[in-house]
Amino acid sequence: MSTTDKQLRVGMVGYAFMGAAHSQAWRTVNRVYDLPARARMALICGRDTGKVADAADRLGWEAYTTDWRDLISRDDIDVVDVCTPGDSHAEIALAALAAGKHVLCEKPLANTVAEARAMAAAAATAQAAGVRSMCGFNYRRVPAVTMMRQLVAEGRLGVIRHVRATYLQDWIVDPQFPLVWRLQRDRAGSGALGDIGAHIIDLTQFVTGQLITGVSAVTETFVKERPLPAGSSGLAATVDGAGSADGNGSAPATGPVTVDDAAVFVARLGGGALATYEATRFATGRKNALRVEINGSLGSVVFDLERLNELEFYDATRPTTEQGFTRILVTEGDHPYMSAWWPPGHIIGYEHSFTHQMRDFIEAVATGADPAPSFADALQVQLVLEAVTRSADLGSSWTEVEPALATVAA
Amino acid sequence: MSTTDKQLRVGMVGYAFMGAAHSQAWRTVNRVYDLPARARMALICGRDTGKVADAADRLGWEAYTTDWRDLISRDDIDVVDVCTPGDSHAEIALAALAAGKHVLCEKPLANTVAEARAMAAAAATAQAAGVRSMCGFNYRRVPAVTMMRQLVAEGRLGVIRHVRATYLQDWIVDPQFPLVWRLQRDRAGSGALGDIGAHIIDLTQFVTGQLITGVSAVTETFVKERPLPAGSSGLAATVDGAGSADGNGSAPATGPVTVDDAAVFVARLGGGALATYEATRFATGRKNALRVEINGSLGSVVFDLERLNELEFYDATRPTTEQGFTRILVTEGDHPYMSAWWPPGHIIGYEHSFTHQMRDFIEAVATGADPAPSFADALQVQLVLEAVTRSADLGSSWTEVEPALATVAA
């Protein structure tokens, strides 16, 4: 814990899967890193009084409120952490910025390009007044991912020729899995594309330092009608038998799935590389399989989120007979973010990426620097998502990504 | 060895990489399988007298000739095995079929759809006269691949949702690698697309039992000009210093690369699955990395040619807590083709796929059955390649594959 007395009082909106992950990170970050400010878990916000009160108690927040406008209006909150579904990101984040709060907003930044554009503009305005903002592409902070970026930046891969990115899940393979909010366009914006495709877009752009310039895409909804849900938590859910059409539970009411189940696209990066992307929730047996391979003229790297402590690195400048993919266990003290944790070989988990994200966010805010990825970076991802959707609508025709002002600086 | 005295006298055209692989298979097949006919390595053909004489001696052929028309015209040849570059497949195979010879032709069947169409027609005509023909997509006969097809056919994967196929090599990453015949359109037809892309097209159609109906594609030639070659063997080659522009070796003459270095495309299969394909020679560190993953509603399979004795199978009908990808070592006596080889766990290699191919070819010819894949099957692959090229030329627009009469029966 830092010797500083400087505090950042955090107000978090949302308490589901992301809210739990962020809470774990806020709770831990100052315990393992020595930072110029301490995060205080001051206030949590949710619409249901009973549930938010319980969440505050369970997750360790000092107080709760049911009105996010109340949270934003309070003087004793420095940071607003937006963990709600995508349809409310813009409204909350814009209000928070306007109120002079630093904002950490979950990805995807918004459900539409228009919203994202407004948010990026507001962030730029706020930035001039010393207000910081950041979008929560937490996988940038997996040590192996940060290390990939460093290898590319140091030229260890040479000219990048290929990017191969897949994010595969299987939680809705069963046609009886209910119509949760993530399967509804008005809540989630899109399906696999925005939820997990956004992650691999950001991650590959971050690692390569190159932006996607154009795409050719196909999207698919395999199961077009699903039972209405009773309740859900994380990525699990139950069907509401009581909601059945005839009232006796034999045939639950159904509704249309309005988002993509899967999105695949070919892309070109600014530096000339050819890239393929696939995001799907129908890859049976793949639970959280974000996998990226990058081939350059001098070497290659491979990353798999289900083995996030490992990085495979192929160095083509080594003697021919000794070349091969080296499985680096990214747990050494001199690997990114790892000095704070355990001895080599003692692995970390998914949640640590959030702790690392909070670490960088706190440091940036406390020292007056701009954290990355910015809202402008996140807008650029949104523009890629939009180009994918447009290409899919136009028979996969090659579609240029509208330029944003984003960079991919760390 | 069979107790039969029936012989199949084989005449093989070509003696390079494929010629060596086929020779090893013809030499071995009757030693390990009990078949209704014995292959006799009767005659080998190549244009250079010295080289073909040496090849005959080294590879174990009884005689040699420098004229493939001579080979075809001889009465004591039953089977013509075409192992030349793609630009001569059609002429040789058509002549052989016309002469009543059974034909085994290496893939891709031809360099153009027109040639392939003529060959398929000729094969159909010849078939009526009891003449058999087959295209050499040898990977169908890797035991793990055959097993994948069986699992799909038995319904173990349920409805197929995704196919993910890559064939990655890296032998021309170096811009100084010379302009061998495989990099010239007039000899090879196409680059990575026809050479290795054809393999994953055939393999995935074979395994799923579904044909590709449409594609959206991008192709790329990263290195557009290369030194002229001095000599090559297999996939290795040397640059001809003597061919340098100024005659003193300081700047070798170069020529344009007229084929693709990489081809990526999204496809749909007849049964509704979404598929991605990538064939490239620029994937640093990937030597012969044919990898296929298929996700169905009830399970998934994964195959990697660099570990061709293994098959990963995910069975989603198992109890939840015990589900996972099972690494099956496909070396049991009751696995396809394996009863002839060694005890379990004693692995086989790349060349065995050719021995298995010869086994099935000999059996079909000797029993009067039609071997698969037929020329019609191979024409259908050619039509997919053609659709890929067309889509790439048309800004990746979705392009239907012209229907052929092919089936994907085993």
Place this chain on the structure above:
Amino acid sequence: MSTTDKQLRVGMVGYAFMGAAHSQAWRTVNRVYDLPARARMALICGRDTGKVADAADRLGWEAYTTDWRDLISRDDIDVVDVCTPGDSHAEIALAALAAGKHVLCEKPLANTVAEARAMAAAAATAQAAGVRSMCGFNYRRVPAVTMMRQLVAEGRLGVIRHVRATYLQDWIVDPQFPLVWRLQRDRAGSGALGDIGAHIIDLTQFVTGQLITGVSAVTETFVKERPLPAGSSGLAATVDGAGSADGNGSAPATGPVTVDDAAVFVARLGGGALATYEATRFATGRKNALRVEINGSLGSVVFDLERLNELEFYDATRPTTEQGFTRILVTEGDHPYMSAWWPPGHIIGYEHSFTHQMRDFIEAVATGADPAPSFADALQVQLVLEAVTRSADLGSSWTEVEPALATVAA
């Protein structure tokens, strides 16, 4: 967080590697599990005032003291958590039990059998008075390890024939690595044997439900003299240049390594299995490589701590052609301990084993049950360590393990 108001006020002795890991667990456990009592991080104890004050602040303890006797004598402490080096375990734990405190003691339980015997006796006495005690073999609570035990208990492996256990590290391969406390017999009791060998002894006995009955052993100290240390943290350390013999830093003072660098032994388990064990700090490239394979008449399991979210299970009752090692990602909600964490495929890390340990400890104490492993269980491990040492001293002669009253109940 539980709705209970019941508290367990914890006093922890020690604040180094284990202290940090335990702190992370105490801080997290009630945030993710709903338990019948809440742990309060009441008091931390260390000898150096400045360091323990800093640790209290950094790790989040309410107060600190420099005298462990003070900690034990306080009425407002319910649980004593012993995280010191092995030479002080007995004294502290005995005093704590005598004072009626529940005790959680790090492994190995003690440095000698005599001490361990006294502790087990004291624990038995205290237990009659409702005082609970537990030894910190945290790896039992890795979900994949717990699942291994369940599979064995359910008979899924049949009769166990082989156990193969290695715990490989490499942090002292460099002969210049200094003589830290873990390399001194009077502080650590033994070297690799007690530090990491104890883990695999406990883990395999726990999983198989069988005790080791006899051993044949060899131990080795490869580097017999090392520089004296300046400071250390976790498993890292620096050499004290100022401590050099001549005072000018050119030749640091050295001292004898009095523990084993490596210990290997063959063992028999009560149920007839043949087992091999290896613990070493000289396995270059192996950082924290605890690996266990168990072969039974009906199946096998394999576990690797560096991939602790995975379990490989071979089920020999499956059809022959489909048998293989199934890589189970132990991250489903119905896997042990996992309902509290993230969706499937979102992996956990090393530290979670401590959180799970605290979960079971709190539950046991709060409900008046006896947590496992008990001090008696840990004494039994100590008796195995002692038999290993004796066998090594007697030219590897087969040496029976002295029976304890331990069981291997969960």
Place this chain on the structure above:
Amino acid sequence: MSTTDKQLRVGMVGYAFMGAAHSQAWRTVNRVYDLPARARMALICGRDTGKVADAADRLGWEAYTTDWRDLISRDDIDVVDVCTPGDSHAEIALAALAAGKHVLCEKPLANTVAEARAMAAAAATAQAAGVRSMCGFNYRRVPAVTMMRQLVAEGRLGVIRHVRATYLQDWIVDPQFPLVWRLQRDRAGSGALGDIGAHIIDLTQFVTGQLITGVSAVTETFVKERPLPAGSSGLAATVDGAGSADGNGSAPATGPVTVDDAAVFVARLGGGALATYEATRFATGRKNALRVEINGSLGSVVFDLERLNELEFYDATRPTTEQGFTRILVTEGDHPYMSAWWPPGHIIGYEHSFTHQMRDFIEAVATGADPAPSFADALQVQLVLEAVTRSADLGSSWTEVEPALATVAA
């Protein structure tokens, strides 16, 4: 094929599993390697006329005989290849050497030390007369194994600290598997120990260049009585129902298993390394799992026979953050033995190790060099086996290996 006309006329005794593997190698070796002599498959010998005639035809031998003394006495045989069970090795090899034939003898060299000693002496005598002999430890010629030896010899591993060798199979886990000759001491000499343990003893001594000096061992026979066999092939066999006690098939006659099912031992190598060995036929799920790991002060290597085209190499002299186990695909043209085969990434199989063995044997014989491993080398392995047996008999007491005159030169 070499331009040479020099022939080596081979007479092979035995035609079962090893006979088939050797035949494949003799048939192939001159087709892929350019050697100073050509092997001719002149004569095969077996006791059963019908079976050996069939084998000659199937495997491609020019002639057959049922009397090995006849084979040895013929003038037109240059090489005697001994592929029989171990109980006849000595008699045949001694006679062949006496007759001036070069001898290739399968491992283990003999069933007893006395026999092996006589054979080594005879080989030394014969060697003075220009007669060559070699023992068939074929795994030395797996390219990855040869490469391991080279890495050690070049000092890339530094001082070797640990060797970890296991050879795990599971073909007799079923108690109803019959009592084949490999389970009878008078035929096989020993069980897992001599059959597969001998391989890992030779392999590790070959790779490290160090001999085992002493051992502490345990052996075990888990299933002590088995049904009598009807027939066997390779490692498979059937039970003879007709051999049942009462003649109606309900209870087949059984016999005692007189060899070990498993053997485990700890050893020390001449250079100071600590080594563990395990050979078993009871490791459910492990088919042919010869796995070796060697840890040195500068690096480590790992080899797995079920993935014999791969070698994992850890180079501890690389930068800390980039260290890891590099999976080298040992299929490059400049890897040992690989220039003769296919392009990189096109894997080879189990049988290729025999082809490589024949390559080296032919070259040595044709050029008047001594092939390795010699009979003296094989005697030394026998002495290790004998020490293992002795230690197991003496309660695992440390037992020195009797020195032989063996070296471990390649």
